[in-house]
Amino acid sequence: MADYSYKYYNITFPQQYVAHVEINRADKMNAFFEAMWVELSQVFNHLSQDPSVRAIVLSGAGDKAFTAGLDVKAASEGFLMDKETDNDPARKAAHLRRHITPFQDCISAVERCEKPVIVVMHGFSLGLAIDLSTAADVRVCARDARFAVKEVDIGIAADIGTLSRLPKVVGNFGWVKEVALSARIFGADEALRVGFVNSVYDSKQDAVRGAVEVATLMASKSPVAVQGTKEILNWSRDHSVQDGLRYTSVWNSAALQTKDVSSALLSGIQKRTPTFEKL
Amino acid sequence: MADYSYKYYNITFPQQYVAHVEINRADKMNAFFEAMWVELSQVFNHLSQDPSVRAIVLSGAGDKAFTAGLDVKAASEGFLMDKETDNDPARKAAHLRRHITPFQDCISAVERCEKPVIVVMHGFSLGLAIDLSTAADVRVCARDARFAVKEVDIGIAADIGTLSRLPKVVGNFGWVKEVALSARIFGADEALRVGFVNSVYDSKQDAVRGAVEVATLMASKSPVAVQGTKEILNWSRDHSVQDGLRYTSVWNSAALQTKDVSSALLSGIQKRTPTFEKL
Amino acid sequence: MADYSYKYYNITFPQQYVAHVEINRADKMNAFFEAMWVELSQVFNHLSQDPSVRAIVLSGAGDKAFTAGLDVKAASEGFLMDKETDNDPARKAAHLRRHITPFQDCISAVERCEKPVIVVMHGFSLGLAIDLSTAADVRVCARDARFAVKEVDIGIAADIGTLSRLPKVVGNFGWVKEVALSARIFGADEALRVGFVNSVYDSKQDAVRGAVEVATLMASKSPVAVQGTKEILNWSRDHSVQDGLRYTSVWNSAALQTKDVSSALLSGIQKRTPTFEKL
């Protein structure tokens, strides 16, 4: 097994082929600063290419929060603050873009990860929590989750993905607009009703357990099929149906040559669990 | 009336202007093989241009299944199997594309059909059932329907439309991902809750009856208006709002010259049912 | 305060920074004719740039209807009727496009308005009511609301925005197709269930009051953040996630230089309500 020692994340393997990534800054409600999102992308790039991983659960350590979002104190001392104080606004803008783009890119590593990612939210799940969760494939939560697209409360339009991804995750544009324009808190039931989360569990522990079960189920399927499905769904979201169909046929012209198809069919006939080679 | 004798489909006309297409391979749970999807496209191309048809219901014969999906046995002897066994993977890929593209195209005939299509699902509605239903305009089901995006269970990413269309049919991307990545079965209530189906009926018979009613209602409207509405909705799904508005104005610059507008208005004033010419 | 005297709209300011636009043709169920939609765009262009306005509520005067839609009588004497009667169909088409495009553009003024717009629907909310409401950001309604995508009933495909925007507002494409192809009436509960409206209130008065509350909440936030959020959400709806992220970073490279961020952060620390400069 590869070395999965990271500074801000605990990585464990609760089931064969299933990785569990835990954000590990519970004393600060898992609030994010730059080194953390850089490491996040390293973790997911690593998992993406590790053949012994087929599905991933992402959660936050501690009882209080999945993540309280951006560590505002660190941000206001860091990238929100242009040290070259006599820069004109155009130069400040260039510096900001040079920070925002890699930040976005780090969070997009979750979406780019070839394996399905199930995110478990509990307690405070604010701001960056939403950006991050919309880059995952499936969202579940504990009953105590408190969500908010919090950014307007600190004077900014969310810039790490929420505004681009949330309307494509939740098919209720009026609701998306309302929560994004008001920053109001919403809870687990509302999240379930509008389709922001797939399931609500009684506790964080139950939610993690449930997420691991779903991940284990996905990990038991052909990795060729599962990874292709994730990729094609994400591509199709951003393209016309016709472009989606074409991309699918090109993708599958290689993928259908896998031995997994015959393994799966044979196992079906023989009423046994198929095994698939690594990918 | 044109000749509607087809080998794998029963076509009847339960109401004026309403056609009912029944997949007719009940003994094999309406599982599809190549000749069937080729004929399916012929049926829908025919109905698309038949001026005596204004709305279409599609269902499956028998009690057990709308369709169990691809006839896997036929497929594994057919297009999934490259007979030129010493072809290299690039050549096999070309052969696969040459099969997948026309297969997709046959199912897309349902979407391209100018008349609204209401699909009725019951019993097993697996794999290709989902691909096919997402190409229809409205989906309803019987309470006994058992759905699954089944493809990952046989080692493949669904390639006939589900992955491109389902996220645009159901506005809950997390749910789409979960069912597509896990192949788990879901039932009628869940299908209704997430918006995959419009209505659930107690039995297949009730569902067909309900679908015919909806079709009859649509068939009673101006065919110029109804066909334009279907076309513009499908176009708009794949384009920006601005492009959708422009396309609408160009489309309607001809369509508004129909006599149906004055017929409809006059009938409204006279409190009688309007009649519209064929299209 | 700027002069907000308009012929077909009452404009009031129920709260600081909140404008209330009331369609003022109650005796005709607020049915629209050309001068009204032209004025509508003037009203919203005006509000869009007025720094003393931060959120807008739009409703209809009278008890009976938000709006019964197009004033069909006026339309059939007006733009639906080509006076140059011996024009050939191609020339009639050109004339129709020259009318439809500016008509669409007037309604799009609601979407282009830089401030959030919350629309309150009650009673008859038919045809153009749907076009108009989908250009707003948030939709709420009174329990007595009666909705219909009514256009097929008068022989036309809705051309002022419903068919392009409704599928991006309500993520249930089957439902959108059904109501658009059948013109059937639906009520407040169904509208809430499918996500067409965010909330249902017992009466129009309650609904207006509720909308003003939501608007007041939005107006209390940084206008830089709120206006950026609206803009980026609308842009992202029409583009890929990758394009959305890039646009966000370019937008925010100027927006993050606002004093609102430090005002908001400081107010947070000091537990007091922040104040923001005009925009």
Add this chain to the structure above:
Amino acid sequence: MADYSYKYYNITFPQQYVAHVEINRADKMNAFFEAMWVELSQVFNHLSQDPSVRAIVLSGAGDKAFTAGLDVKAASEGFLMDKETDNDPARKAAHLRRHITPFQDCISAVERCEKPVIVVMHGFSLGLAIDLSTAADVRVCARDARFAVKEVDIGIAADIGTLSRLPKVVGNFGWVKEVALSARIFGADEALRVGFVNSVYDSKQDAVRGAVEVATLMASKSPVAVQGTKEILNWSRDHSVQDGLRYTSVWNSAALQTKDVSSALLSGIQKRTPTFEKL
């Protein structure tokens, strides 16, 4: 004939159906300030819908310049200068967008104009001259023309269309980049060689005469056909071939019903010049 008295433009009709718009500020080398581009859009909106106009020539008065571009003095006192001096950069950005967008929109009126526009450039043709000319359909010039994408020389990226349209007008992206990034002057021969202009004439007078000839030729054709051709070419530039084909078929489904087709065919047989009704 409609009234074509404008303050900054002379409008004449050198041939039947042909309008000649002359920028009329020769003493300032036809440099543009806000009132001029607002009026420009009014002129072209007017011509666009005037049925007695079928093709348009645009040129600049005087010997020295088609236009020296933006009147920098006016601009630096006007929209480039935010009078609310204590606005923060985010608010200044909002004010700038509120100026740039309508400015772009005025120049786009030339592109949106339904009739073909042939622009004649001579002498200094700098900055805004390029923006403006790329919104026209055909560009010709006099031998003395001196072109430059001048904006980087005053510290800005061209924002009124050059950077978006020039690469779609001249299919030599390296050349476009070089002239846009260096602001270097180029002459008539180079403009012809790279395809920026269609023809070079010995003098401005010859160029105007040549442009009027081309316009007259276009104006002698069916206006239904010519206006449709302009529209479809512009649409196709911005869309895939497949989308272009579909748009064409929808457009032509009305346009082919014109009497111009039979007029043209009959005139062909009878060897006489066809006449077409107004549009």
Add this chain to the structure above:
Amino acid sequence: MADYSYKYYNITFPQQYVAHVEINRADKMNAFFEAMWVELSQVFNHLSQDPSVRAIVLSGAGDKAFTAGLDVKAASEGFLMDKETDNDPARKAAHLRRHITPFQDCISAVERCEKPVIVVMHGFSLGLAIDLSTAADVRVCARDARFAVKEVDIGIAADIGTLSRLPKVVGNFGWVKEVALSARIFGADEALRVGFVNSVYDSKQDAVRGAVEVATLMASKSPVAVQGTKEILNWSRDHSVQDGLRYTSVWNSAALQTKDVSSALLSGIQKRTPTFEKL
């Protein structure tokens, strides 16, 4: 060898792997009517999948014309003429679309053909000649070629592909606009200068010989590489660079597994001509 007997086309095989398709209606200047374009698509679909064909030359029989375009007489008796004379313009529009779309589709068969197509034009090459040639990959001509985007001369906007494809074939939008809006004739030298044709030959015979040489060269390369190159170039034309790169990587993930790579490399080392298996 498969049977290549067609009614309106002579098909010969001047070199190994090279097919020559000749339009065979010289007595009518190869003017097209419906049965001809339907057969054209059959010919190219056939060649597309025939493994013994790797490159195709398309030319016209006789001395006078590649093709004079649409057989206007047949068209005006056929699809341009709606026999249901009392149809309203909306219904006529629907009938026209039902004819234009399959017509476009037939010509697009040349573009969809997986093998490169080199078209040879001589003499009159008008109207449909341009539509057809822009669907090919490479255009060459004889010195006597007379080209025109002729459609506006018969009162219509070209609807079979010229307006969508020509601006993407010739990167000089002003020239495209001028010839499309004026229908003026242009000759071989101008066609070469603007990049509409790749080469000009002294006679039709020389041009065919030259085209066969180019085709033979292409046919000598790996068919996996050549067909992939055509496909990716066409896809990239219609998508962003980023989408093009992604599509390329997915395509090549199968294509690079071909034995052709090692054959080509080995032949290079051994200084001999590689041979490639059929595709």
Add this chain to the structure above:
Amino acid sequence: MADYSYKYYNITFPQQYVAHVEINRADKMNAFFEAMWVELSQVFNHLSQDPSVRAIVLSGAGDKAFTAGLDVKAASEGFLMDKETDNDPARKAAHLRRHITPFQDCISAVERCEKPVIVVMHGFSLGLAIDLSTAADVRVCARDARFAVKEVDIGIAADIGTLSRLPKVVGNFGWVKEVALSARIFGADEALRVGFVNSVYDSKQDAVRGAVEVATLMASKSPVAVQGTKEILNWSRDHSVQDGLRYTSVWNSAALQTKDVSSALLSGIQKRTPTFEKL
């Protein structure tokens, strides 16, 4: 000055603000292997953010070649060869994608670099030379340059950018197709004629000198304006004109707040060379 010691590239600064990157593997005709393209992206990411660099020249060391392209020997031992020999074709495809995507991304670093890049080609400029050069902004060459889109000669479709970028760099799609489908060599004159290069110089030394001059000119302009111009041109290439205009206005809403505008204007009045702050 930052440390610019790299293994495969010499980086010098021939003029203020101008960097010269030289590919440094002359003994192998500058052929590329994996470590080289990884380092290339590091070099350009570094230059992109270095405020003391405003324009970049890229050339190849030695007399013989800009670059002979991919080091085929290294490639066939490396990423073209899947060491896990019993992987099925689907798994091999996944491995190939995992190599192609980062390879593409390294070359795209040249395009993403915020500063203009002028590439100088001489001698053999094959395969990857074309991919690389199309990611630059301006291409120039020495008279002895020998170009080829060489990939089909080794059995592959070019996958590192040529097929996606070349058609957007050279507006002559027939020529692009011909050279890409035949792999034929072309020289400097042809490259100039079709617009692949901007200029041809007598020798490599002259070409480098010329490129440095162009770079120096660009570097003398406002970096805010130059970098904005590059960015907007690249964005516009991939979007509609309308999207390009909007992006421009958002970009410039920050960029126009630069002090460079007043510096440039003032210097113009004072007839002296402006100086601009770093970016």
